[in-house]
Amino acid sequence: MDRKEVLVMAYTLAMATGKGIETADDGVATVGMTDARALLTSLIREVRYGGRVGAFTERGARQAYLVTPDFYEQAENDRLTVEALRRYIDELPSEEHRLGLVDDIRRYKADLKAAQNIASAD
Numbered sequence: 001m002d003r004k005e006v007l008v009m010a011y012t013l014a015m016a017t018g019k020g021i022e023t024a025d026d027g028v029a030t031v032g033m034t035d036a037r038a039l040l041t042s043l044i045r046e047v048r049y050g051g052r053v054g055a056f057t058e059r060g061a062r063q064a065y066l067v068t069p070d071f072y073e074q075a076e077n078d079r080l081t082v083e084a085l086r087r088y089i090d091e092l093p094s095e096e097h098r099l100g101l102v103d104d105i106r107r108y109k110a111d112l113k114a115a116q117n118i119a120s121a122d
Helices: 003-016 033-050 069-091 095-121
Strands: 029-032 054-058 061-066
Touching (some): 033 054
Parallel strands (some): 029 054
16 A cells, blocks of 8 residues: 555545544534544644634543644743742742731831931920
8 A cells, every 4th residue: 555545544534433523512623533633634724713722532531732823822921920920929928927017117107206206306
């Protein structure tokens, strides 16, 4: 068998399953792993031009997703933003420390006011 016959045979066997690209309840275009090779171009077009997310499934469970470059870049930016926010939150002082700072500020203001009163009395 030459390469063309093998490709045609693979395509024909995959198409014989009759499943094709299915749409899940959440709108994701899914393709079973056994059908993936034969339907890859169609799935890429669904994702790119149809504005949908694609998924490869095995025994009904999603194994990998196919998304547009814009979707991926936005997801990566969102991930980096969330990581930065988590680091920021982790660096915030604890509530006990913050309450201690509030007490320190109150004492500082009271001391400052007392010093101003002494200075104005002189």
